[in-house]
Amino acid sequence: SEEIRLVGIGKTYAGGNAATAALSEIDLTFRRKEFTAIIGASGSGKSTLLGLIGTLDRPTSGRVYYGDTDTSRLKADRLADFRFERVGLVFQHFHLLPALTAVENVLSPFFGRRRGDARAKAERLLDRLGLGAKAHALPSQLSGGEQQRVAIARALVNDPDWLLADEPTGNLDSRNAERFFDLLQELKTETGCGIILVTHDLQLARWADRLVEIKDGRLVGDRGLAGDDAC
Numbered sequence: 001s002e003e004i005r006l007v008g009i010g011k012t013y014a015g016g017n018a019a020t021a022a023l024s025e026i027d028l029t030f031r032r033k034e035f036t037a038i039i040g041a042s043g044s045g046k047s048t049l050l051g052l053i054g055t056l057d058r059p060t061s062g063r064v065y066y067g068d069t070d071t072s073r074l075k076a077d078r079l080a081d082f083r084f085e086r087v088g089l090v091f092q093h094f095h096l097l098p099a100l101t102a103v104e105n106v107l108s109p110f111f112g113r114r115r116g117d118a119r120a121k122a123e124r125l126l127d128r129l130g131l132g133a134k135a136h137a138l139p140s141q142l143s144g145g146e147q148q149r150v151a152i153a154r155a156l157v158n159d160p161d162w163l164l165a166d167e168p169t170g171n172l173d174s175r176n177a178e179r180f181f182d183l184l185q186e187l188k189t190e191t192g193c194g195i196i197l198v199t200h201d202l203q204l205a206r207w208a209d210r211l212v213e214i215k216d217g218r219l220v221g222d223r224g225l226a227g228d229d230a231c
């Protein structure tokens with residue numbers, strides 16, 4: 001199945017100092033059914049890397065391939081569709097739309113697109129995540145853990161091949177954070193998606209199959225994790 005391949009990736013922000021690139025010379029391959037944690041200190045380039053993996057942003061140099069597709073060759077509107085079909089995203093602050101109910105938030109990636117049977121899918125996902133009774137609640141009526149589950153349902157509503165998450169446990173207590181990691185393992189087994197997660201929490205990163213470490217914009221570690229916590 002389709003791998004994500006980063007080849008010779010560099011990223012320098014416009015207006016930023018060219019001498020301090022956010023990322024340099026990154027080569028990485030991600031496989032489906034693999035749960036990768038990207039770790040590193042604050043400012044090391046983790047979020048930048050995740051944004052490039054997810055095609056939210058474009059590299060200054062190098063290429064991001066999904067299978068045989070060189071995403072740098074896709075124009076912006078085509079890239080948005082490409083991303084919609086393949087990638088689900090969960091962010092630290094969840095970014096739920098405050099005026100929409102939980103189920104409407106889950107459906108929000110479909111704005112301007114054909115929904116098909118997505119509503120039934122959204123309701124099933126919320127049930128599955130223990131939020132069936134709160135499908136019509138507003139984000140302000142939900143706890144942090146509940147909001148996070150809405151954000152996860154939103155990321156999964158289109159059956160993505162890849163689930164990308166940026167510090168998704170940053171606003172959760174340790175119990176909810178561990179539950180979140182259990183859920184990721186279940187999803188990986190059930191759907192075969194690839195999971196790529198950015199965290200600075202080493203305690204939680206040990207639940208991953210693979211640890212990729214970034215320091216000052218460079219790849220300094222890439223190792224598989226054996227043992228009971230990995231599949």
Ligand code: ADP
Nearest residue numbers: 013016022040041042043044045046047048049
């Ligand atoms: P991390 O996620 O590891 O905290 P980031 O990827 O957010 O790291 O940031 C890496 C570097 O790029 C930092 O020096 C940061 O200040 C810089 N940076 C991140 N986003 C931007 C941006 N939009 N414009 C300019 N510089 C940025």
Ligand code: ADP
Nearest residue numbers: 047051056089090091092093094095166167170
């Ligand atoms: P931080 O890790 O600094 O708290 P966030 O998790 O809030 O950052 O968001 C990370 C980056 O992703 C921000 O630049 C934000 O604008 C962008 N972003 C957040 N949500 C989405 C989304 N649903 N689609 C596209 N980009 C998003």
